[in-house]
Amino acid sequence: MTTQPAPANAVPDRAEQSLRRTLLSPGYLRLLLLCVLLGMPIALACFFFVGLQHELQHWVWTALPEAVGYDDPPWWWPLPALVLAGLILAPIVTRMPGGGGHLPVNGLGGAPVGPRALPGAVLAALATLPLGVVLGPEAPLMAVGSGLALLAVRRAGAAGDPKASAVLATAGSTAAISTILGGPVAAAVLLIEGAGLGGAQLVALLLPCLLASATGALVFTGFGQWTGLKIGALTLHDLPPGANPDAGDFLWGIPTAALIAVLITLGRGLGRRTVSWTRERTAVRTVACATAVGVCVSAYALITGRSPAEAALSGQATLAELAAHPHAWSVGALVALVACKGLAWGIALGSLRGGPIFPAVLLGTATALACSGLPGFGMTPALALGISAAAAAVTGLPLASAVLAVLLMGGDAHDQMPLIVTGSVVAFVVAQVARRTEPGADGGAATGAGR
Known part of the structure; x- marks a missing residue:
């Protein structure tokens, strides 16, 4: 007497009953x-x-x-x-x-x-x-x-x-x-x-x-x-004119996403070293780290002649200004923002308290817009790619990062979606490769949100 094999859908049926x-x-x-x-x-x-x-x-x-x-x-x-x-x-x-x-x-x-x-x-x-x-x-x-x-x-x-x-x-x-x-x-x-x-x-x-x-x-x-209170949510009310991404956007966008991932990974690496440094004499070294952050922000203001608030605050307001008026920023100012705020962000990650995502998104967007002057690389594709690549690099969640970029880009997201997804995946992979220590190496550090 032979035993009748279980139907192929028996396991899904049992899972569905358990869920119900x-x-x-x-x-x-x-x-x-x-x-x-x-x-x-x-x-x-x-x-x-x-x-x-x-x-x-x-x-x-x-x-x-x-x-x-x-x-x-x-x-x-x-x-x-x-x-x-x-x-x-x-x-x-x-x-x-x-x-x-x-x-x-x-x-x-x-x-x-x-x-x-x-x-x-x-x-x-x-x-x-x-x-x-x-x-x-x-x-x-x-x-x-x-x-x-x-x-x-x-x-x-x-x-x-x-x-x-x-x-x-x-x-x-x-x-x-x-x-x-x-x-x-x-x-x-x-x-x-x-x-x-x-x-x-x-x-x-x-x-x-x-x-x-x-x-x-x-x-x-x-x-x-x-x-009537404002809460500083991550929103973009005005965007550059829409443009469908073409071969030039992908040609420059992929290495730009990789560059963003490397910069974010370097900032996180500095944060891990700062954690190790502040384990001893924590109070004194916390004040020293905060002072170093202030020096970086002041250096940005001195170099560019712009408001230090652009580098000091979390990034929502500056990101909205970048999206609405990208031509108001020279390439030099964007590079200074990435260098000074990036260094300050890396120090703050391991010593101060707050969230890492919003500043990282600003750094990625500024990097992408600084590269948007390259032949064939448009500002709107650069903006979309910068958001998704930076979010994927800092959170380790490429899908959530792509969704965040789509929501922020609003009506332009449909055209930019292939570049958004590509940038998110490239940045995630490069960040994983570039990271020298495992996520849990420093005090149970976790890569990503909710991991």
Whole structure:
């Protein structure tokens, strides 16, 4: 008597039944409802967090210079600002629980920031990001999202379920980061690629995060209109005239993407060396690193005669200016921006606190636009390629980086999509080849968001 072989689709059927049982279970339905309920207060907290950070930044770099008689911040303005940032950050890093949050050189991965470490992460971000530490707000925002979600779980008495706590922390982080990355789609793709999951596990994690981030985006949109507060999201309102990429764009675009990957990798390597250097005499060396960042930013202002804020801040505003008025920047100014901000970014990655992605995207865009004067390399293709290549190099997530570039490019994305995808893949591969140490070599450093 022979045994009948199992149908080829038996395994998919069993997986589908398992997924259906998971999705229809009372515990999972309660988890989805909790994610919706948590998405609103988390997004509200994140809205006022980034709104306050933006207002403080405006006061430091616009209102205060005008109050003392300057139309723009003078070249020396970053020096006292960054020394002050170092003096504020040093006791937070050495004395407060959590050390002020994750090191930027580790990417956006690592364990979620819990309620105990949340005050230090928030204080570090609000006290130093407005002073011009060249880092972005994305990592502190994710800390706010995960910390508040875990606090709610603890208050509800559900902290005993580690799986539910992990899902809620991830959903809180996704809701927070989606508010400045263009909405739930970019955050969801970043989650999918960064989590490295598939099948039922992916769906079970993705649905709570989508619900939380969609609720958060709704809250951000509504409160942004009602209050008039600006949050400094990563958006491009004006772009150069559209142009279909041709052979020249690919001819120059591929080596440009490789160059961007090498520059980003060099910056991350400097960040890892800075981590090793600041392990001893951490407080003093944190102040020294912040001062070095101020010197780099002041050097940019001295070399170019432009505002030091272009190099000191996280990059959203400067990226929007580059996209809207690319001809206002000479090649020399773009090269100086990449050199000075890139050096400052590398130092800050291993010593200060903030997010690594926004400054990296600005560096990649500036590099690509500096190369756009090459014969046959257009500005619009260069802009699209610079965004996707830099994001892929710094996050290690080529798909999420391509989606981010598509969302930022708006109506021009359809024409630029082949170059966006090519640049993202080339930069990812070159960054992996160029990296000399494994992602976990320095204190559990993680390559990419959520890895």
